Amino acid sequence: MNSAFKFLDTSIGRKVLMALTGLFLCTFLIVHVSGNMQLFKNDYGLAFNQYSVFMTTFTPIKVVSYLLYLTIILHAISGFRLTMQNRAARKIGYGAAKDPRSSSWASKNMGILGTIILLFLVTHMANFWFKYKFGDVPYVQYMLDVNSGEVLGAPVGLTDSGHMKPHELMASDANGQPVKLVIVRDLYNVVKMAFQETWLVVLYLLGMIALAYHLVHGFQSSFQSLGIRHPSYASLIQGIGVWVFGILIPLLFAAMPVYFYFMKS
Ligand code: HEM
Numbered sequence: 001m002n003s004a005f006k007f008l009d010t011s012i013g014r015k016v017l018m019a020l021t022g023l024f025l026c027t028f029l030i031v032h033v034s035g036n037m038q039l040f041k042n043d044y045g046l047a048f049n050q051y052s053v054f055m056t057t058f059t060p061i062k063v064v065s066y067l068l069y070l071t072i073i074l075h076a077i078s079g080f081r082l083t084m085q086n087r088a089a090r091k092i093g094y095g096a097a098k099d100p101r102s103s104s105w106a107s108k109n110m111g112i113l114g115t116i117i118l119l120f121l122v123t124h125m126a127n128f129w130f131k132y133k134f135g136d137v138p139y140v141q142y143m144l145d146v147n148s149g150e151v152l153g154a155p156v157g158l159t160d161s162g163h164m165k166p167h168e169l170m171a172s173d174a175n176g177q178p179v180k181l182v183i184v185r186d187l188y189n190v191v192k193m194a195f196q197e198t199w200l201v202v203l204y205l206l207g208m209i210a211l212a213y214h215l216v217h218g219f220q221s222s223f224q225s226l227g228i229r230h231p232s233y234a235s236l237i238q239g240i241g242v243w244v245f246g247i248l249i250p251l252l253f254a255a256m257p258v259y260f261y262f263m264k265s
Pocket residue numbers: 032036052055056065068117121124125128129132187191204211253254256257
């Protein structure tokens with residue numbers, strides 16, 4: 001155990017830790033962006049609100065969430081120490097300069113890019129995660145067609161939510177027809193309202209530019225740090241790094257604030 005900690009405190013150990021935590025965070029981003037795509041559904045936010053209930057109440061996902069928080073902290077601390085170490089090495093003229101990966105602009109500025117992403121993340125968590133977990137996000141009630149599951153009009157806000165929990169029940173509409181009622185907290189509306197703010201939309205766009213640069217270098221570099229970047233699939237790793245993590249994922253995330261900012265209702 002002690003030797004494992006000692007290894008993680010060496011230069012190579014820190015790089016391995018950065019690579020493993022970085023790849024875990026990349027996996028999280030795929031899940032997060034896929035789940036958030038529900039924001040684009042034309043259903044008054046029902047699918048997104050139900051997805052949020054699942055993500056915050058299903059025990060295995062809750063456990064993975066705690067692992068995620070720990071990973072973010074480890075990645076940030078280790079990245080900070082690595083940046084300091086590289087800076088000191090550059091001053092005395094060895095180390096970072098010999099690293100073949102240190103050629104691109106992104107590779108030289110991973111520390112700055114990471115800091116911008118961290119600042120973005122603190123604002124992001126305060127706006128959404130903290131509000132959902134500890135804030136007062138009101139409940140809403142959706143009415144659904146029992147057969148098709150289609151949402152029958154805009155949801156109604158529930159004023160006296162008290163100690164309510166998300167739930168579903170059967171009822172009848174004004175014509176006596178059976179309908180399903182879904183009662184959930186309206187995180188969709190929290191997201192929608194947040195992205196009416198110009199400064200927040202701009203911050204998200206800047207955050208996504210930093211994320212794109214950080215991932216273009218970080219994704220492929222992590223395979224190199226782990227020593228598994230074989231020449232026969234190096235171009236595949238490079239391609240995934242650029243097209244999936246450097247372009248597709250940041251673009252999909254960036255589309256979310258832009259969509260709500262320009263949304264009519
Ligand atoms: C730009 C579009 C994005 C939207 C609309 C969005 C939305 C949300 C919402 C509503 C939550 C709180 C719900 C929950 O805890 O499950 C959340 C949590 C979180 N988001 Fe985002 N997010 C976006 C981008 C990002 C990006 C780019 C990152 C990372 C760089 C990120 C990292 C996180 C983390 C770490 C959590 C906490 C997850 C957990 O508790 O398991 N998000 N996001």
